[in-house]
Amino acid sequence: MTSFEKIDPAELFSHLPANRCGEAERRYLNEICEAGFSNKGESAGMIRRFEEAFAAKMGTAYAISHNSGTGTMQSCLLAAGVGPGDEVIVPASTMASTAFVVVECGAVVVFADCDPDTFNIDPADVERKITEHTKAIIPVSVFGLPADFDPLLRLAEKHNLTIVEDNAECYLARYKGRLVGTIGNAASFSFQASKHMTSAGDGGMVTTNDEEYARNIRKAAVVGYAAVDAKPGSTHVPREVRQDWTYKRHDRMGYNFRMSAAQAAFGLGQLERLESLVAARQYIASQYEAAIREEKCEWLTPPYVPEGCTHSYWCYTCKLDEAMLGVDWRGFREAFIEHGGDGLYGLWTPVHLETIFQTMAFYGSKDRAPNFDPRYKGNVKRYNEGDCPNVEAYRKHLCLFKTGMQTLDKVNAQVDALRKTIRHYG
């Protein structure tokens, strides 16, 4: 845990507008209102500025804007050539998008179990699940903690796999000195409203250092246009090219995952105070942790941060020992709310146990699921209880406390609610 003794919380939160829209966001949005929304000329300039600034912040050669952190991963897989007959390994505990993008490519999702302490994908289980069909791995840096990348990079090198980091929940965190977003072949970020930074409610970005990969990711996000490339702001075909009847527009398969200029304007403003946005979540985590420690609470286990990692705390995730407390998860959540808490989330259902992965009716009839690909020679893959035992065991006991509060009053109210709840149980 970062030491926050020397940080002045009042100073820190003075940089965070309560409604998340600061002076910079207003100024950049106003520029777009003046320039119009055509995504060309000055408006396209805003996309270029946001992409340049994001790449500079992460220290990568390229940043390719998208309209969501789902579209980002779809582009990364498409650009990596993932398709029918391939397998992609993802953690069983993630938001379902990480798996859906694999299905959408016509490839088979293979779920790996997660570590019961970090909740991140378990490299040993990934290794067990690699086959001759495996094409990519999507490690999710879940709840804001970097995944254990080194063993995954070794596996990727050995088996010639693409690594796409899913950093939807992880900003500015470090893994053995390296910033997330710079470790895999490409990295995906989400700017959806609950995330550390937002581009006005939705949006996403891919970072990479590989120019050819970046160009193909751009094409995947911009309708496969032959004339777009990896350069910042290259989201539209120049008029002279576009208007000529001889122009063959599409040299690759692509979707329209373009970010709008207005989203870029908002995101650019947020990016300018990303350090404060992340530090605020780390401060909030430090306050929850202080409450647990000072109240000598033994039935909540604070998040574990491995040596060499920093945590960006998209949320503050504790394990609840219901047997020691003598109250079940729902009872604890109710007590937290009664003492002023703004609720707390349980873990997502493990994706392999979600209804859609049980029915496999991805495209209507389940027979059309990628898992029924004839290359499996009748050995149809299904998803079953018991596939990922760690996740299936800890999923019932996690408490995800919120860290997205933008004012100190709201922070103190939540931390006080936790203290009171702990005292209530004595």
Ligand SMILES: Cc1ncc(COP(=O)(O)O)c(C=O)c1O
């Ligand atoms: C781990 C993870 N992956 C992917 C996503 C998808 O991002 P988006 O909502 O921007 O599509 C999210 C969040 O929404 C997420 O938490």
